[in-house]
Amino acid sequence: MRKFFEKRDLLIFLLILSAFGLSLILPKGNGEKIVIEGRNFRKVLEKPGVYDITENGRFLMRVEFNGKKVRVVESTCPLKICVKTGWVGPGGIIVCVPNEVIIYFEGKMDYDTETW
Amino acid sequence: MRKIALLSILTAFSSILYAVENFLPFPVPFGRWGFSNSVVLLVASEIGLLDALIVSSAKSIIGSLFGGRFLSPSFLTGFFGAISAAIVETLLAKLGFGYLGLSFAGSFANNLVQLIVISLLLGNTKTFLLLTVMVGLGLISASANAFIASKMGGILFENYSSFFFAEEKRVDETLGNRV
Numbered sequence: 001m002r003k004f005f006e007k008r009d010l011l012i013f014l015l016i017l018s019a020f021g022l023s024l025i026l027p028k029g030n031g032e033k034i035v036i037e038g039r040n041f042r043k044v045l046e047k048p049g050v051y052d053i054t055e056n057g058r059f060l061m062r063v064e065f066n067g068k069k070v071r072v073v074e075s076t077c078p079l080k081i082c083v084k085t086g087w088v089g090p091g092g093i094i095v096c097v098p099n100e101v102i103i104y105f106e107g108k109m110d111y112d113t114e115t116w
Numbered sequence: 117m118r119k120i121a122l123l124s125i126l127t128a129f130s131s132i133l134y135a136v137e138n139f140l141p142f143p144v145p146f147g148r149w150g151f152s153n154s155v156v157l158l159v160a161s162e163i164g165l166l167d168a169l170i171v172s173s174a175k176s177i178i179g180s181l182f183g184g185r186f187l188s189p190s191f192l193t194g195f196f197g198a199i200s201a202a203i204v205e206t207l208l209a210k211l212g213f214g215y216l217g218l219s220f221a222g223s224f225a226n227n228l229v230q231l232i233v234i235s236l237l238l239g240n241t242k243t244f245l246l247l248t249v250m251v252g253l254g255l256i257s258a259s260a261n262a263f264i265a266s267k268m269g270g271i272l273f274e275n276y277s278s279f280f281f282a283e284e285k286r287v288d289e290t291l292g293n294r295v
Contacts, residue, residue, distance in 0.1 A: 001270065001273045002162065002209070002214060003215070004263070005214045006212065006213055006214035008211075008213055009213055009216045009220070013216075013220055016255070091245065093245045095246075100238065102240055104242050
């Protein structure tokens, strides 16, 4: 029978905690622009306001941007997880899987286009 | 045969946990607390890799059939997450870690693989921003899972230790023992 806690478990704990801390320290993009990415559209919000997101004329969701934070006011998805996420600041992200929409802050450093 | 009985009881228990915990609230989209993984942790650390793979995949499939989300995105993430957690936990169990460390490592692998699957589904790597939140919450549920698994293992070993690795006894065919 294995013990609940061995001393070497601390090693794993510290490893995970350091990875956790590292990602908090790493610089995040300064949130100025908000990118709303869907299946076949990409929209960049720069000014505060309330925006309706449509895809091929179909209403998907209403997004509110107050200059610093962003939230989804209403959405057509069944579980409303994107609405329950609430206000999201720089570095945060709102994902709506049924509508296939991702909302995030565009940072200065975008590692995504790097291909080694 | 006894091992199959034990594995099926554990699978049933785990898939019920998987289906029921859909109703528990969780702060991150796509997430659940994952208490059903304590069974996977127990099987992976005490019995073996193949059995852990069987239990983890079976509980995801059966549990998602109960919940009505078979082959949906959240089923896929749970399925691959549980399998990867089972593999990581079995490999680390050979190095003599305790339940807590195994559970931490398993939850980390689970979260990482889940986010990889989500990003493959959405075709976007931005979802990895969720990793910090998921790992932070994973530490809580991983400690709970380790506690559950150690208690469950204790009960199993106290009462039914013959379940583990016991050869089936054949009828004694030696002449003197026949009545």
